[in-house]
Each structure stands twice: as C-alpha cells, then as structure tokens.
Amino acid sequence: MDVRHVLPAWRRYSGEFYTAAQDALTSAVTENAPLVILSGGYGLLRVDEPIGTYNKIMHLADWPRGLLEDLLIAEARHAGVPTVVAFAAASTDYARLLRHAPWQRAGLTGLLVTVTGMAQGGIAIRETPRRLGQAFACFWMRSPAQHYPASITVEHLT
DSSP states (O other): OEEEEEEEHHHHOOSHHHHHTHHHHHHHHHTTOOOEEEETTTEEEETTOEEEEOOOOOOGGGSOTTHHHHHHHHHHHHHTOSEEEEEOOTTSHHHHHHHHSOTTTTTOEEEEEEEOSOOSSTTHHHHHHHHHHHHHHHHHTTOOGGGSOTTEEEEEEO
C-alpha cells in the first residue's frame, strides 16, 4: 500500500465499473448519497475517504469473521437507509460478504445486483464490472428497466 498520494476512494478506483459508472458516481457523491465501497485493501470505505494506491482483491479470509458484515449493517443504520443495494460479480468474495450480512435480522432489506450468464475468465473479467457500472448508472439515474445492460439480475438477500 502506498499512501504518499491519497485520493477520495471513489476517485482512486479506475476499473471498468468506475469508468462505466463515472457520471452517476459523480452525481451521487455530489448529492452526498450514502455510498460505501467494499475494498480488498481497506475493507469498507465511505466514498470520500482518502486512500492510497494498492492492488488487492477482496479475500474474506483476510478479515475477522463477521467484521465487514457488521460494518455494513452499522453503516446502513448510520445512514438511515432501509434498503441496501449492492453491485458485485456473483461469484466473488464481495458478493459472498453481501450474502452473509444479516440484513433481515438487522431489519434491513439487502439487494445484490449481479450479472448472470457470463462464463468466468476471458471477456467476463472486463464485461461483468462494466455491466455492473452501467447498472449502477441506470439505478442512480432511475432509468427504465429496458435501459439496463443485458443479463442483470437482482438477488434479494436475507
């Protein structure tokens, strides 16, 4: 981790998701939306938190069991939101973390937006996060369902 040059978390990331969602993210951050980012290096971040550069994907085994789930619940409660909408590739530890959070027990609704029907590897490595970024943009801009990218699925979390 290199913290010599920090940026707000939402500006630090530059992958396909963030490129596809850039205008919507800018709008959401400007409107002070309660957004958080799951991070392999930092765990859970508010979008405006300053972070350095790093290259680490999420591995749940790197974190104390239940810590990140508890932080997600606490952040949702702090923000006063009854529903959490998350965007993550279906087979990643990001999605596993979201599925393990005790949403219902906490009195919250959890929704996981994923992409279905994409073979792992190859084109999916770029296409899945790109579609998820487009889905976030559609969600934030309240676009009609027909504007969402192909293969988007919403999973109700319990």
